[in-house]
Amino acid sequence: MLIKIRKSWHLSESDATPEAVFKNRRTFLKGTAAALAAPVAGALVSPARAGWEPGVKLPGVVKSKYTVDEPSTPFKDVASYNNFYEFGTGKDDPVKNAKDFVTKPWTVEIAGEAANTGTFDVDDLIRPHQLEERIYRHRCVETWSMIVPWVGVPLGDIIKRLEPTSKAKYVAFETLYDPERMPGQKRRVLQWPYVEGLRMDEAMHPLTLMTVGVYGEVMPPQNGAPVRLIVPWKYGFKGIKSIVKITFTEDEPPTSWNRSAPHEYGFYANVNPDVAHPRWSQAKERLIGEFFKRPTLMFNGYAQEVAGLYTGMDLAKYY
Ligand code: MTE
Numbered sequence: 001m002l003i004k005i006r007k008s009w010h011l012s013e014s015d016a017t018p019e020a021v022f023k024n025r026r027t028f029l030k031g032t033a034a035a036l037a038a039p040v041a042g043a044l045v046s047p048a049r050a051g052w053e054p055g056v057k058l059p060g061v062v063k064s065k066y067t068v069d070e071p072s073t074p075f076k077d078v079a080s081y082n083n084f085y086e087f088g089t090g091k092d093d094p095v096k097n098a099k100d101f102v103t104k105p106w107t108v109e110i111a112g113e114a115a116n117t118g119t120f121d122v123d124d125l126i127r128p129h130q131l132e133e134r135i136y137r138h139r140c141v142e143t144w145s146m147i148v149p150w151v152g153v154p155l156g157d158i159i160k161r162l163e164p165t166s167k168a169k170y171v172a173f174e175t176l177y178d179p180e181r182m183p184g185q186k187r188r189v190l191q192w193p194y195v196e197g198l199r200m201d202e203a204m205h206p207l208t209l210m211t212v213g214v215y216g217e218v219m220p221p222q223n224g225a226p227v228r229l230i231v232p233w234k235y236g237f238k239g240i241k242s243i244v245k246i247t248f249t250e251d252e253p254p255t256s257w258n259r260s261a262p263h264e265y266g267f268y269a270n271v272n273p274d275v276a277h278p279r280w281s282q283a284k285e286r287l288i289g290e291f292f293k294r295p296t297l298m299f300n301g302y303a304q305e306v307a308g309l310y311t312g313m314d315l316a317k318y319y
Contacts, residue, residue, distance in 0.1 A: 052099075052101070052103070052218065052219075052220055052221050052225060053218075054217070054220075055217065056217055056218045057216055057217055058131055058151050058212070058213045058216060058217060058218060060130075060131060061131045061132065061133050061151050061213075061216055062130060062131070062132055062133070063132070063133050064132035064133060064134045066132075066134045066136075066206070066207060067133075067134055067135040067136075068135050068136065068137055068147065068301070070135070070137075070147050071147065072135055072147050072148060072149045072215075073146035073147050073148060073287070073288050073289060074289070075214070075215045077146065077288050077289065078146060078148055078214055078215070078223070079095065079214070079220045079222060079223060080092060080095045080222070081144075081288060082094040082095065082222045082223065083140065083236065083237070084098065084184075084222055084223075084224065084241055085184050085189055085190055085194070086175065086176075086182035086183075086184045086185055086192075086194065086241075086242070087101075087182060087183070087184050087221075087222065088183075088184050089184070089189055093184075094221075094222035095220075095222045097183060097184070098220075098221035098222045099221070101181060101182075101221040101225065102181065103221065103225045103226040103242070104226070105121065106121070106122045106226045106227070106244075107119045107120060107121055107122065107244070108120055108122055108125055108227070108243060108244055108245065108246060109244065109245045109246070110162055110245075110246050110247075111245065111246070111247040111248075112168065112172075112247040112248035112249050113164055113165040113167040113168035113248040113249065113250065114162045114163055114164045114165060114168060114248045115162070115163035115164075115165065116161065116162045116163050117162075122212075122226050122227050125158055125210075125227075126153055126158075126210065126212055126227065128161070129153035129154075129157050129158065130153065131151055131152070131153060131212070131213075132151065132152065132153065132154075132209075133149055133150070133151050133216065134149070134150055134151075134152070134209060135147060135148070135149045135150075136148055136150055136207075136209075136230060136232040137232055137297075137300050137301050137302075138230075138232070138236060138239075139235060139236060139271050139285060139296065139300045140235065140236040140237075141235040141236065141237055141265070141269070141277065141282075143280065143282065143284065143285045143286060143296075144285065144286050144287075144288055145285045145286070145287050145288070145294075145296075146287065146288050147287070148214060149214060149215055149216070150209060150211045150213070150214055150230055151211065151212060151213030151214065151216060151217075151219075152209040152210050152211035152212055152213070152230065153209070153210055153212075154206055154208065154209060154210070155171075155203055155204075155208045155209065155210045155229070156203065156204040156205065156206060156208065158210055159171070159203060159204060162246075162248075164200070164248045165248070167248075167250045168200060168248035168249065168250070169199070169200055169249065169250055169251070169252075170197055170198065170199055170200060170248070170249045170250070170251065170252055170253055171197060171198050171200060171203040171246060171247070171248060171249070171253075172195065172196070172197045172245075172246070172247040172248075172249050172253035172254075173195065173196045173197065173198075173229060173240045173243050173245070173246055174193050174194070174195050174240075174243065174244060174245035174246075174247075175193045175194040175195070175240055175241060175242050175243060175244065176193065176242050176244045177192050177193035179192075182242075190256050190257075190259075190260055191256065191259055191260070193244075194240055194241070194256045195240070195253065195254055195255060195256050195259075196229065196237075196238055196239075196240035196253075196255050196256065197249075197252065197253035197254070197255050197267065198231065198238070199252075199309075201309055202231065202309060205305075205306060205309065207231070207232055207233065207302060207305060207306065208229070208230075208231050209229070209230040209231075209232075210227060210228075210229065211224070211227070211228050211229065211230045211239075212226060212227050221242075223241070224239070224240075224241025224242050225241075225242065226242070227242070227243050228240060228241040228242065228243060229243065232300055232302055233270060233271060233299040233300045233301075233302040233303075233305075233306045234268070234269045234270055234271060234300070235269045235270075235271055237256075237257050237265070237269065238255075238269050252267060255267055255269075257269075263278060264277060264278055264279070266318060266319040267318070268310075268315075268318050268319060269319070270299055270310070270315065270319075271296060271297070271298070271299055271300035272298060272299070272315055272319070273295065273296040273297070273298060274298075274315075274316075275315060275316050275319050282296055283295065283296060284296055
């Protein structure tokens with residue numbers, strides 16, 4: 001008997017990627033490095049002007065089936081309560097200090113174990129793909145959480161076009177290093193630039209999103225404009241912001257918080273209520289806007305989709 005298990009998102013298939021778009025995507029996958037760099041008419045990813053302006057809608061966004069059925073945290077909270085140490089360590093520093101951060105033009109270097117390496121305009125990496133709105137749970141290691149309507153494209157779709165070699169076991173990410181534009185980098189609170197990494201199967205998982213917007217609009221700088229990573233079953237610090245480099249590697253790459261405090265932050269950083277941070281419990285969280293704490297869910301509520309990636313691994317050891 002076929003038992004249908006309800007997923008943690010439940011929009012119908014018809015709300016997801018339309019067939020024509022899906023077919024276009026397949027066609028593009030057949031493309032070459034030249035096609036990768038070719039200009040594609042369509043969605044605007046980076047803002048038209050150098051600086052961010054409020055209210056600029058991203059065109060052609062479709063609703064994704066990968067969406068939780070909960071009200072989103074208000075935009076004012078998503079865009080004013082942030083962690084982005086390049087613009088200060090206070091929660092309200094990024095919104096003030098990143099206000100004039102110029103994100104156009106913006107290039108992303110693709111390096112390492114892949115056929116299609118080189119430097120690409122961010123629009124050329126993102127625009128060939130259908131932009132999707134996905135409402136995800138967003139859980140910070142500091143135990144606050146939000147429900148955020150991100151806009152982005154599956155990282156796996158981008159990776160397929162870059163054609164990683166069989167040696168590519170991990171994907172490493174790097175944030176811009178430019179202390180003049182990111183004044184927080186003048187202080188050594190972390191080793192700059194901010195770096196992150198995923199195992200290849202995590203990077204290819206359909207939930208992993210290269211994110212270019214929020215609430216249907218171009219990404220505000222404080223949230224990681226013009227392009228940041230979102231891995232919804234991991235703590236928020238895996239969601240590296242303002243990415244300028246992606247490298248396919250054979251070995252596990254370094255990650256900023258693991259470098260800074262290896263006993264507190266591991267490479268995997270999967271949300272896990274059973275494994276406490278050495279200085280506090282991870283069993284509960286405070287959803288911004290709610291008074292009472294909620295129990296934290298294994299893999300942030302995405303266990304059904306991602307637990308299989310970690311079969312046989314001791315999650316207390318690989319935290
Ligand atoms: N990326 C960079 N480059 N620098 C940072 O300080 N902070 C991380 C992550 N990405 C950070 C970063 C942390 S700790 C969290 S919780 C999330 O961004 C916060 O994302 P948000 O501000 O959009 O909620």
